Amino acid sequence: MNDPNELKRPVADFISKKAVTLSEALTIDQAVGFLRATRPASEFDIVYFYVIDHEGRLTGVLPSRKLLLSDGQTLLRDVMTRNVVTIRQDETLFDALELFAMYRLLAIPVVDKDNVFQGILDVGLYTDEVFDLAQQTQLNEVFQLIGMRLEVSKHGSPFKGFKVRMPWLLANIAGGLICAALGSLFSATLEHVVMLALFVPLVLALAESVSMQSMTLAIESVGSKMPYTRQLLREVATALLLGTTSGLIVGVMSVFWGGSVFAPLVIGGSIFATMLMAATLGRLIPKFIYMLKLNPRVASGPLTLAMVDILTLTTYFSLGTILLMPS
Numbered sequence: 001m002n003d004p005n006e007l008k009r010p011v012a013d014f015i016s017k018k019a020v021t022l023s024e025a026l027t028i029d030q031a032v033g034f035l036r037a038t039r040p041a042s043e044f045d046i047v048y049f050y051v052i053d054h055e056g057r058l059t060g061v062l063p064s065r066k067l068l069l070s071d072g073q074t075l076l077r078d079v080m081t082r083n084v085v086t087i088r089q090d091e092t093l094f095d096a097l098e099l100f101a102m103y104r105l106l107a108i109p110v111v112d113k114d115n116v117f118q119g120i121l122d123v124g125l126y127t128d129e130v131f132d133l134a135q136q137t138q139l140n141e142v143f144q145l146i147g148m149r150l151e152v153s154k155h156g157s158p159f160k161g162f163k164v165r166m167p168w169l170l171a172n173i174a175g176g177l178i179c180a181a182l183g184s185l186f187s188a189t190l191e192h193v194v195m196l197a198l199f200v201p202l203v204l205a206l207a208e209s210v211s212m213q214s215m216t217l218a219i220e221s222v223g224s225k226m227p228y229t230r231q232l233l234r235e236v237a238t239a240l241l242l243g244t245t246s247g248l249i250v251g252v253m254s255v256f257w258g259g260s261v262f263a264p265l266v267i268g269g270s271i272f273a274t275m276l277m278a279a280t281l282g283r284l285i286p287k288f289i290y291m292l293k294l295n296p297r298v299a300s301g302p303l304t305l306a307m308v309d310i311l312t313l314t315t316y317f318s319l320g321t322i323l324l325m326p327s
Helices: 004-008 028-038 064-069 093-103 136-154 158-185 187-192 194-198 200-220 228-257 263-291 296-324
Strands: 021-023 048-052 058-063 107-111 117-122
Touching (some): 158 296, 187 194, 200 228
Antiparallel strands (some): 107 117
């Protein structure tokens, strides 16, 4: 896999037939009976069964554990996992590498333009090393190797690295210019309540920090089996605690700077609201970038920071104008 041109070949050239398909119309008992009658080849480990409809289209995957533990009269379509990461047969090995590195999968089902199941791509295709799937450490090393090869291919020269990274850095430039415009728009507020200007760096720093923490967790949990909605709700709950604690601490400390009695409320309330927004964005933006099949490790940071900075200053200045400026 050291030849860059190899990564441009379609995955159709590397499809493995070492996969077992089952009809979604079968019950658990019928599926077990079918497997006993057909006796799939035993030279490979079966972790997932690929569930198809009557036209051969992939509709889900069924872990072998579910097949063994589910009630015998249950239909496969009722217990299978429907949200399946797939790759089309006309996509390239480079695309497959990104999916392997992103989702840490052992195999990816291959489909055609009509979602008809064609076979699988095995992670062993991309490594020369022999590794034991039971050894999680060795498996992690395999995924790190895939990610390294992917990045080498992307950033093989300074110009390639520039092309990949510069468009996203433009988001930072745009965000900075918009923030400067916001400062001008609310200049009267800042001149009237100088105390607000003093706390701008701290309000921004807290929002940016929590957004980066949330974004990092979002990227690392891509391969997690926990439902995305649950991950998002857990992050929001954590952000509520972080925002409340940080807002109270800074709000109380700001009392010692004097000024309007509403100033601590503006500062503390803004910190609470912006940390909540920042944590939510930190979770949502990587997910959105994954859906676009872009690299979240390169794109998420600039986009998240730009949006967080704009929303933070807008919230902070607006709240300050409403509560602190004379009517």
